[in-house]
Amino acid sequence: MNLDLKEINRCVRCGTCRSVCPVFEESGWESANTRGRILLTRGLARGLKADSDVLDSLNTCTTCGICTDNCPAGVNPPQLIEAARRDLVGKGLVTREQAALSRNIFESGNTFGDPGDRLAWLRDRSRLNEKAGYVYFVGCMNSYRRSETAARTFDILSRFGATLLSAEQCCGSPLVRTGFDAHRFADENLRQIKGTGANTVITSCAGCYTTLKNNYSADLEVLSIPEFLAEHIFELDLEPLDITVTYHDPCHLGRHNKIYEQPRRVIEAVCNLKEMKASGKDARCCGGGGGVRSGYKDLSLRMAKRRLQDVPEGVDYIVTSCPLCIRNLSDAGAGEKAIDLTDLVASAIR
């Protein structure tokens, strides 16, 4: 058992996390909140058998990190929960959905198990893997499901000399979050990145961002699209739009990496911004992260529906910077109203 007992014991079971956990809000059972999960993790360390209920408790955490931000004792529950998942995966204790997701990635290099061309959206392949200052890391979601956004993003980034990897693999985020070893993918992506000579990787997926930045061992500068655009927005020839949008903070950009201000700066350079009822560090999770969308779709969409209740009146779009958030919010009722930050910027370029 590789669980960090010291960290587990820091939890004083005060229940502060109970008041913020988005999963608990939907479920109401103690095993579906952070305190319950930590109790079960402690139980595992003491010999509790990891039955399917224990797996469900641990695997329904979206790793959104709102508990971390609110924990008075300074515990980092997503880290504990990911460690517990790793431990269980190491013992072969996985749910059917976890097994399917990991099989997809290990067999095809993408989360969908899609055998198709990852770069099917790219018309001009002449600049693939060329020496460049930046690499645009597209990610599975944008490559296979939101390829128009991928094309728009690359269109903007290539103005600044970005290239693409010819054989990009899944960044490994879904594996890392659900307890699997992703070093094979990290190694392969890093080998290709190094081949381009680039020091900086830019990504428009919050999951890819946090994984490349915090889980890859290499000394790599990783930028999210909001960070890059905030820096370069005035180098683009923009015509401000007469619309009002709101911004949904993806958990893995916001709470996990403190990127709050940059996307707002970009939006305000383009159009009006009206904040959601809960935003910034208090933003409610869309329900899609941590493997919850793939493992517990109904629960995931219930969280997304609740997140949509935070959208203020009179906005034209819900802008975010994570394709997983877009998918979940769209599926929960936002439809075409949920768009990527790059889509917004691209529509304002003259």
Add this chain to the structure above:
Amino acid sequence: MKDILNDLKEIVGCRVSASLAERCCYASDASLVEGLPDFVVRPENTQAVSRLLRFCSEHKIPVVPRGAGTGLAGGASPLQGGIVLDMSGMNRIMEIDIENLQVMVEPGVVQEKLNQALKPYGFFFPPDPGSSAMCTIGGMIAYNSSGMRCVKYGTVRNYVLDLEVVLADGRVIHTGSKVLKSSAGYDLTRLFVGSEGTLGVITRAGLKIQSLPESRKLVLASFEDAETAGQAVIKIFSAGINPSACEILDKTTLQVLKRCDSNLALPDDGDVILFEVDGTKNSTAEAALKIAKICGPLCKSVRVASSQPEMDAIWAARRLVGAAISRLDPARTRIYVGEDVGVPIKQIPALIKRVSQITAKLDLPAMKYGHIGDGNLHVALFIDVMNEDQWERLRLAADRIHRAAMELGGTVSSEHGIGLARAQYMPEQVGEEALQVMRSIKRALDPLGILNPGKLGLEMR
């Protein structure tokens, strides 16, 4: 067990669990007291609770009511198996009746949510424990909890007008009415307040509410030692000032608070008292000035907080400081024992001195903070939980702190309750005869002893 599960499903549908994982999550509250329930039930209405209790009476199944599980005395820990009754799902605010200065709520309503709902009307429910973001009204009533503002506003007991209670045999009673005062018979409402789930299950509560003050001011005064701080508090009360909060923070508490929020403008050293006054703009300005003047000759420094955001930040950090101690030393964890003693206000300096001696002698680090204005001192002991010797010293310290409080004419619990954690002190605390009366009441209302058995020292002989 399978038959019982089927019967429970018959009563509450899918809102029952016999899963080991779920039962483990309901084995304790925030205290050290643990016991595994056989089932967890999350009822949705009074009728279900009534049917359930009737069933449990017939089958002699223990029932332990629970709110958010934030208790610190093991009150919600199931010592004899049976059912943990998680009431937090019954969380509707049934009525906000401003004209009659009251609300009607289900027991699962969270304190902070109630106050959020009342704010637009300019009203609030004053008892405000540190756990107000998550604790439920039902739990607050069951433990007569209070918090920082009870020095002026009183404890939960002062706010409950009426309770709907399901008795052990399933009968449903009301203990009061909408009137703000009544002289009709025994005060059953107050009997159930603080009864820790041993007499019945609260399914609805009529609560008195207060209008929000126009203004609040916070005075921060730093003293050389706690004794001088205590003297200042006594002088302030004697001068006729009625603070809405009066909190002491010792040096360790200050360090922890600064770890929680490095921007907090708190004094660097000394024992600090936070005095809050509320009222009109003029009255609070005048009272704050008076407090500063009285503290002046006694303290090292005194100032009035400059803005509402500053006050909010200080109170937010103060609320959660109890759980934040491991920010100071990640190798140690706060253990909630001996954490809720209270003495007559005049004895506070003596209590602080005794606690310091006890913890120093046992070589245990301690953080001391609390509601000095009503004599309630929270002692936070923190240890390396992997170290058996430290556990032993911790238990000794807790016992000595409890006994010190009683010797000073005080109580082993001011607001957290007895549960099992402090049950052993009940004979000494209330006296053997009074305890016998409590046992008679318990027998009258719960002859089979199914409601939260093993708590409050009722079963000790």
